Amino acid sequence: MRPALRRLFLRALASDALAAREDGEWRTRCLHCRRRLHVRADGEALGHATLEHVVPQAWFGKRAAATLTARVGDDANDARNLAVACAGCNHGKGVSHDARGPQDERAREVVARLLESRLARWRAPETDDDEG
Numbered sequence: 001m002r003p004a005l006r007r008l009f010l011r012a013l014a015s016d017a018l019a020a021r022e023d024g025e026w027r028t029r030c031l032h033c034r035r036r037l038h039v040r041a042d043g044e045a046l047g048h049a050t051l052e053h054v055v056p057q058a059w060f061g062k063r064a065a066a067t068l069t070a071r072v073g074d075d076a077n078d079a080r081n082l083a084v085a086c087a088g089c090n091h092g093k094g095v096s097h098d099a100r101g102p103q104d105e106r107a108r109e110v111v112a113r114l115l116e117s118r119l120a121r122w123r124a125p126e127t128d129d130d131e132g
């Protein structure tokens with residue numbers, strides 16, 4: 001797995017209140033279905049774990065998504081926009097509302113609700129755990 005992607009996993013996990021590091025791996029739950037997911041301590045995804053961009057990357061810079069992207073600092077890779085999701089959920093999202101785009105009201109609602117779920121799980125990352 002690419003080092004850049006590992007860093008994004010670790011960024012998501014460090015700021016996820018449900019994530020705990022034990023026995024050399026991170027354990028958390030899928031943002032969608034709360035299934036248990038595992039990521040190696042170095043950020044390598046295990047099993048069904050995938051990295052989810054809560055507000056789809058393609059929505060950034062689009063006016064219809066401006067209120068959503070502003071909530072994550074207009075940065076798709078901001079920790080607030082990153083979550084661990086199982087492959088089935090992440091893929092299902094990708095082929096449904098993401099594809100419809102931010103001009104679709106229903107798609108915006110679904111993403112807004114997902115972002116609320118993500119922010120409800122927010123915890124401030126420890127400063128000495130900075131990415132290097």
Ligand SMILES: [Zn+2]
Nearest residue numbers: 030033086089
């Ligand atoms: Zn899931």
